[in-house]
Amino acid sequence: MIIESNEGQPLGARMLLRRVAVAMAVAMVASIPLSFVWKSPMTLVFRAAILALMGVLMFSLLERWPRRLPKPVGRWALQVGGVALVMPLATLAIYLASTGSGTRPFWTVHERLSGFMLLTMAGLLAGSWTALVALIRQKDALARHQALAFDLERSELARQALDARMKLMQAQVAPHFLFNTLANVQALVDIGSPQAPAVLRSLTAYLRAAIPQLDEGCNTLGQEVRLVEAYLKLMHMRMPDRLRYSLHADESLMNVRCPATTVLTLVENAVRHGIDPSEEGGAIEISIERQGTRCLARVNDTGVGFVHAGPPGTGLAGLRERLALTFGGDAQLRLTAREPHGVCAEVEFPALESEPCTTPPR
Numbered sequence: 582m583i584i585e586s587n588e589g590q591p592l593g594a595r596m597l598l599r600r601v602a603v604a605m606a607v608a609m610v611a612s613i614p615l616s617f618v619w620k621s622p623m624t625l626v627f628r629a630a631i632l633a634l635m636g637v638l639m640f641s642l643l644e645r646w647p648r649r650l651p652k653p654v655g656r657w658a659l660q661v662g663g664v665a666l667v668m669p670l671a672t673l674a675i676y677l678a679s680t681g682s683g684t685r686p687f688w689t690v691h692e693r694l695s696g697f698m699l700l701t702m703a704g705l706l707a708g709s710w711t712a713l714v715a716l717i718r719q720k721d722a723l724a725r726h727q728a729l730a731f732d733l734e735r736s737e738l739a740r741q742a743l744d745a746r747m748k749l750m751q752a753q754v755a756p757h758f759l760f761n762t763l764a765n766v767q768a769l770v771d772i773g774s775p776q777a778p779a780v781l782r783s784l785t786a787y788l789r790a791a792i793p794q795l796d797e798g799c800n801t802l803g804q805e806v807r808l809v810e811a812y813l814k815l816m817h818m819r820m821p822d823r824l825r826y827s828l829h830a831d832e833s834l835m836n837v838r839c840p841a842t843t844v845l846t847l848v849e850n851a852v853r854h855g856i857d858p859s860e861e862g863g864a865i866e867i868s869i870e871r872q873g874t875r876c877l878a879r880v881n882d883t884g885v886g887f888v889h890a891g892p893p894g895t896g897l898a899g900l901r902e903r904l905a906l907t908f909g910g911d912a913q914l915r916l917t918a919r920e921p922h923g924v925c926a927e928v929e930f931p932a933l934e935s936e937p938c939t940t941p942p943r
Contacts, residue, residue: 597641604633604711611707615699620692628675628700635671636708639663640715657716664712668704672697769819776818783815802869802876803835805844809867812845816852823862824852830869837876837932840903844869846896847880847926855884855924863923876932879925886922897926904930 608629619625643656643663650656676687676697687693766784769777800808806828813826848867856863863883870877897914904912912930919925 597637600637600641600715601634603715604637605630607707607711608633611703615703618699619696625700628672629703631675632668632671632700632704632708635667636664636704636711639667640712660716661709661712664708665705668708669701672701672704675700766819780815780818783818800839800841800843801835802830802837802839802844802878805839805842806830806835806869808842808845809848812848813865820856820862823859824856825862825864826867827864828867830867831871834869834871834876834932836934838934839876839878839930840900840907843900843904843928844878844880846900847878847928850896850926851880851882851884851924855882855886858885871932872929874932875929878928880927881919881923881925883919883923886924887916887918900928904928 609626612625612629615625616622640660640663643660650659676693680687687697763784766777766781769780810828813824813828817824817826844867848865851865856865865883866879866881868879870879897916901914904914908930912928915925915927915929917925917927
């Protein structure tokens with residue numbers, strides 16, 4: 582037997598059995614005072630059980646039927662009234678069924694009439710209060726369910742907004758990186774450097790591998806290391822006498838996830854704002870190490886430093902926002918001056934493992 586609940590969902594066997602069990606327990610408790618004046622306690626228990634079943638049936642039927650009610654009539658009032666109405670009717674049916682043919686009607690026997698009145702009053706009180714308590718608990722459960730549904734919907738909307746914002750940040754990364762790299766190639770072309778064609782070919786091969794990874798929402802540090810190596814090789818071809826670099830990365834961190842171009846942005850910033858403006862060039866040292874449960878990526882350069890390079894560009898501002906979108910307040914981007922000149926850029930974030938990503942074909 583399946584009856585629809587007040588929320589429009591089918592009332593399954595488990596819920597129906599729970600209601601029957603509660604009604605039976607209430608009926609047994611309510612029949613205890615009557616057992617002291619009842620001739621046959623077992624008969625009293627049997628009749629109380631029948632009343633409990635009739636109350637549950639009426640309560641469940643009126644939960645969805647009729648489908649529509651007049652506005653002044655609340656369904657809760659209909660259910661409580663229905664349970665109150667079925668108690669005397671069910672009691673009357675019990676007493677009529679237990680009156681044998683040829684015997685006096687029960688209302689003419691004082692003892693049986695008193696039993697009828699007592700059982701009816703007990704059914705009215707216990708049934709009505711049980712129905713009210715059940716409705717209150719049902720409304721509380723519905724309110725908790727709706728609150729949980731609202732919280733889930735709010736979380737989903739927040740996640741969608743975060744994804745949209747992250748995609749916007751990714752869309753800004755690719756052109757920023759591309760324009761900066763093309764500007765480096767243009768500088769070679771302007772001075773008529775014989776290395777320009779080779780650098781352009783290397784740039785084309787590098788971009789063919791790098792751009793698909795820029796479209797990904799989250800890279801691994803292994804992918805970042807490969808991008809940084811390719812970028813530094815390209816920059817070293819452009820200025821072989823002015824750029825020196827070294828890269829040291831903890832192999833156990835290669836599968837840790839991070840926003841796209843996290844380390845590459847630090848390295849590109851060091852080249853563009855530190856090494857490029859310096860007449861004698863400089864060195865870049867990249868290290869990626871584990872510190873407990875966190876990862877620290879550090880890029881040191883011996884370029885011109887803050888005084889000559891000016892304030893950080895849009896690349897670092899975009900990286901700071903991507904870190905905030907990915908890790909919340911659990912990631913940090915720090916810039917400090919080095920002596921006698923240069924900058925130390927550090928990114929610290931949780932070392933969270935991710936599924937290995939497929940490297941785009943080169």
